[in-house]
Amino acid sequence: MTTPQRTDVLVVGAGPAGSAAAAWAARLGADVVLADAAVFPRDKTCGDGLTPRAIGELDRLGLTDWVRAHTVNQGLRAHGFGQTLHLPWPGGNLPDWGSAIARTELDDYLRTTAIKAGATGIDGARAVDVRWDGGKVAAVVFARGSRGGERFEIECERLVVADGVRSPLGKVLGREWHRDTVYGVAGRCYVSSTKPDDPWISSHLELRGQDGEVLSGYGWIFPLGTDAGGVNLGVGTLATAKRPADVAIKPLMGFYADERREEFELGDELRMPTSALLPMGGAVSNVAGPNWALIGDAAACVNPLNGEGIDYGLETGRLIAELMVSTGSTTGGADLGVIWPAVLREHYGEAFSIARRLAGLVTVPRLLPALGPVGMRSDLLMTLALRWMGNFVTDEDRDRAARVWRWAGRRSIARDARPPFA
Known part of the structure; x- marks a missing residue:
């Protein structure tokens, strides 16, 4: 296929965020190119879980x-501090x-969905620079080949x-x-398992080192x-600049698998182990300019309380x-540098602010160890925690738990030295 020389909307990155953007823009009538550095199908470090919020998208x-x-x-299924709780998804305005679908398959299918919607797909092309026209991006420079020669x-x-x-x-x-x-x-x-159809995903909130x-x-x-x-098995730790994570992730993952092998009927081999750092809760600045915008993981749209990012990407x-x-911005028009940060703060600012504040407390x-046993003894508290941690509060929700979460978010963001996306 001949590489297009120009397009209305150029999307760089064909994960869930980029493929969703390309699919929707093409369905809405824009000329779209979807480019990625990898050749699909490709792997991505992820827990592979799809929460009801992702299912809705x-x-x-x-x-x-x-x-x-x-x-x-x-x-x-939440485990920890001597307790095991089964917490159904809350439903409400969400499924x-x-x-859970391996990202090798999910991302490839989403990219195909975007192409079927009308986007032109280009893979194996790494975006390395831009050409400016004043303050706007006029073009993106791509490199191909193992040494980026083309x-x-x-x-x-x-x-x-x-x-x-x-x-x-x-x-x-x-x-x-x-x-x-x-x-x-x-x-x-x-990891292989004889229980691949378990109707619950499991999270161990009492993660211990060796x-x-x-x-x-x-x-x-x-x-x-x-x-x-099989299953996707992983571990995640939280950190801040003041309290960095002093842990070797891959050995910890092996230790965690050993501890859970009998209960979950796991095989011995840990296949395709990978690790990653995750910016969370909108902890990035410069997320947009006059005619460009960052989305998904690139904009740190990752839940600080559970590490979920697929839903926010979509x-x-x-x-x-x-x-x-809607603003005519595919062919000029509105300044995304003004509008997009405001949209992100409107949709995620309060929730991200309180979530990262609470997640930061976990690093203390x-x-x-002091608060975990108290929370795990209460189905009510853990059900609320699941809803809040998973950000299962939608704009349409008006119940007491939703009102409390929004109230906490407003108070939290008012105290932020650097609010999300600022």
């Missing part, structure tokens, strides 16, 4: 039947079920940057990650269904596409 894309053909889970440009009216947690193109545009608020350090692997100390994080085991024949992809089309030594 996949349903908007018309993918419910495809997702249901994979594993379906009904909620979270009452979740799933270079070419694609001109665009609007640029959507969805190139992940490291966001190399975002850095070119001035994106800065602030580590004074909480961030994640996580690793995952795949010396028996309680760590500021959690472990997870997400069944992937009979066809996959949501921000849809939101930026709708914004560009001895606080989790």
